[in-house]
Amino acid sequence: MSLRILIGIALVSLVTACASTDYAQTVEAKYPPIGSFVEVDGLNIHYIDEGSGPAVILIHGANSNLRDWKFALVDKLTAKHRVIAFDRPGLGYSDRPAKGGDVPAEQARILKAAADKLGVGKAVILGHSFGGAVAAAWAVDYPEDVAGLISLAGATYDWGGTGGALYSIGASGAGGILGSAARAYVSGDRALGLVDDAFAPNDPIPGYAEYLGVELALRPAAFRYNSTDINRLSGHLATQSQRYPEITQPVVLIHGDADQTVGLEAHSLRFYDAVENGRLVVVPGVGHMVHQVSQPRIIKAIGRLAGTSE
Numbered sequence: 001m002s003l004r005i006l007i008g009i010a011l012v013s014l015v016t017a018c019a020s021t022d023y024a025q026t027v028e029a030k031y032p033p034i035g036s037f038v039e040v041d042g043l044n045i046h047y048i049d050e051g052s053g054p055a056v057i058l059i060h061g062a063n064s065n066l067r068d069w070k071f072a073l074v075d076k077l078t079a080k081h082r083v084i085a086f087d088r089p090g091l092g093y094s095d096r097p098a099k100g101g102d103v104p105a106e107q108a109r110i111l112k113a114a115a116d117k118l119g120v121g122k123a124v125i126l127g128h129s130f131g132g133a134v135a136a137a138w139a140v141d142y143p144e145d146v147a148g149l150i151s152l153a154g155a156t157y158d159w160g161g162t163g164g165a166l167y168s169i170g171a172s173g174a175g176g177i178l179g180s181a182a183r184a185y186v187s188g189d190r191a192l193g194l195v196d197d198a199f200a201p202n203d204p205i206p207g208y209a210e211y212l213g214v215e216l217a218l219r220p221a222a223f224r225y226n227s228t229d230i231n232r233l234s235g236h237l238a239t240q241s242q243r244y245p246e247i248t249q250p251v252v253l254i255h256g257d258a259d260q261t262v263g264l265e266a267h268s269l270r271f272y273d274a275v276e277n278g279r280l281v282v283v284p285g286v287g288h289m290v291h292q293v294s295q296p297r298i299i300k301a302i303g304r305l306a307g308t309s310e
Contacts, residue, residue: 023218023219023220024219024220024221027213027215027216027218027219028216028219030213030215031067031213031215031216033046033092033093034048034066034067034070035047035048035049035066035085035093036048036049037093038114038117038118039117040110040113040114040117041097041110041113043089043094043095043096043097043110044093044094044095045086045087045089045094045095045110045111045114046066046086046087046092046093046094047066047084047085047086047087047114047118048066048070048074048083048084048085049082049083049084049118050074050078050082050083051074051077051078051079051080051081051082051083052078052081052082053080053081053082053306053308054080054081054082054123054124054147054306054307054308055081055082055083055084055115055120055121055122055123055124055306056077056081056082056083056084056123056124056126056302056306057084057085057086057111057115057120057123057124057125057126058073058074058083058084058085058086058126058127058131059085059086059088059111059125059126059127059128059131059132059134059135060085060086060087060088060091060092060127060128060129060130060131061127061128061129061130061131061132061155062129062130062226062229062230063194063214063217063226064091064092064129064212064217065087065091065092065093065212065213065216065217066085066086066087066092067092067211067212067213068128068212068291069083069085070085071205071207071208071211071212071292072205072292072295073291073292073295073298073299076295076299077299077302080303080306080308081302081306081308082120084115084118084120084123086111086114088107088111088130088131088134088229089101089106089107089110089111089225090221090222090225090226090229091216091217091222091225091226092216092222096221096225097110101225101228102225102228102229102232102233102236103236104130104133104134104136104137104233104236104237104240105137105140105141105236105240107134107137108134108135108137108138108141108142109141111134111138112138112141112142112145115145120145121145122144122145122146122147123145123146123147124146124147124148124149124150124302124305124306125138125139125146125148125149125150126149126150126151126152126298126302127150127151127152127154128152128153128154128290128291129152129153129154129155129261129262129288130155130229130230130233131152131154132151132152132153132154132155132156132262132267133154133155133156133233133236133237133240135149135150135151135154136149136151136154136156136240136244136247136271137240139247139249139251140240140243140244140246140247143246143247143248143249146249147249147250147305147306148249148250148251148252148304148305148306149247149249149250149251149252150251150252150253150254150298150301150302150305151251151252151253151254151255151268151271152254152255152290152291152298153254153255153256153259153261153262153267153268153288153289153290153291154253154255154262154267154268154271155233155237155262155267156237156241156244156267156268156270156271157237157241157266157267157270157271158234158235158237158238158241159234159263159266160234161234194214195208195209195212195214196209198261198287198288198289199287199288199289199292199293200258200260200287201258201285201287202258202285202286202287202289202293205292205293208292241270241271241274244271244274244275245274245275245276247275247276247277248276248277249277250277250278250279250304250305251271251272251275251277251278251279252278252279252281252301252304252305253268253271253272253278253279253280253281254281254283254290254294254297254298254301255267255268255280255281255282255283255290256282256283256284256285256286256287256288256290256293256294257282257283257284257285257286258284258285258286258287259286259287259288259290260287260288261287261288262288264282268280281297281301283297
């Protein structure tokens with residue numbers, strides 16, 4: 001390879017790196033951390049901790065962060081519950097471990113350790129989408145600290161696939177022009193369109209996408225981690241799901257029958273069949289964002305498991 005080509009590659013890489021750094025700084029200035037940090041194994045884990053009463057831990061899905069919960073649900077729970085929401089490792093403002101960060105059980109271990117440092121103890125564990133996989137791992141590995149498990153459109157079983165071409169590129173760690181192009185493809189109006197698709201067939205809630213900060217998941221490192229999570233999830237769930245019959249705590253599965261992102265039959269119906277103490281709530285006409293569209297059902301389920309129902 002000639003010196004001229006090497007110099008050209010170096011210049012392209014430098015320009016791309018600078019652009020990526022500028023993008024990340026711009027996004028972080030627009031959407032700064034809204035919580036506090038706790039250290040686990042040298043990692044800074046971003047969280048919010050509000051209210052008082054029996055503890056409820058909220059775990060967000062892919063392409064997301066803890067703002068997903070703070071947008072509306074957290075404030076509806078704090079009168080009766082202590083509510084803790086985490087950024088999953090590598091997303092939002094939580095650090096990612098060097099190895100194993102894409103494994104739901106490892107994410108559960110890190111967040112459980114963070115909860116321990118906050119003095120949480122036994123809690124209702126609630127996860128949406130990918131967060132459902134992490135919540136299920138939490139219930140399997142730390143049953144003594146789980147008052148109940150709530151899976152909201154949770155991805156809990158292997159489906160024999162990946163996240164598609166876009167996330168395959170992101171998960172490959174491709175840098176330079178290729179990685180930037182993948183991020184650019186889902187930026188701007190297309191990113192907002194993905195939020196609309198997640199809500200479909202329901203109308204998106206006004207102000208949600210702007211509050212969430214979709215761009216936080218498009219920062220270079222977060223995009224790579226998120227892509228890796230999605231791309232490898234099915235394989236991890238093939239192993240994890242074998243342990244679901246061990247779960248004896250109450251399990252509530254809430255899933256929209258119009259969900260085109262995480263299928264009801266492929267995930268929640270199978271989970272319901274696997275556990276001995278489960279309850280399945282199928283919400284007619286609701287898509288993937290059941291945790292935003294059907295909050296009264298969720299609040300009722302939390303109250304039952306936490307013992308705060310009137």
